[in-house]
Amino acid sequence: MRKAEVADILARRPFVPLTVYLVDGSVVNVPFSHVSILLDKTLLVMQGVKAEGSHRATGKLEFPFERIARIEPRRARGGQRIKKAS
Numbered sequence: 001m002r003k004a005e006v007a008d009i010l011a012r013r014p015f016v017p018l019t020v021y022l023v024d025g026s027v028v029n030v031p032f033s034h035v036s037i038l039l040d041k042t043l044l045v046m047q048g049v050k051a052e053g054s055h056r057a058t059g060k061l062e063f064p065f066e067r068i069a070r071i072e073p074r075r076a077r078g079g080q081r082i083k084k085a086s
Contacts, residue, residue: 001068006043009071010036017074020045022067029074041065 009018015033020043022028028045030036032052037044041064048058 001065001071003038003041003065006065006068006071007038010038018071019074020071021069022063023069024067028061028063031074043068 010030010033017032018030018036020028020030030045032049034052034055035046035049035057037046039062042062043065044060044062046057046060049056
């Protein structure tokens, strides 16, 4: 993808959690807008951020824009819980 395309997607408001799919099949989750940082030739995504206001990360991933195959809204996890029989 081009940098401008990535910037447009990340700038959408209200922000919805995103999944970045790389050309090698890797998947990177972007749960909050502040964990993704556009650099000159790469996208930096902070990993392990647990809350919207948190600035504490446990790691980072950086990859060139050319390695991004697509960016999609993240699918909701699971669904309704299955109740146990009593």
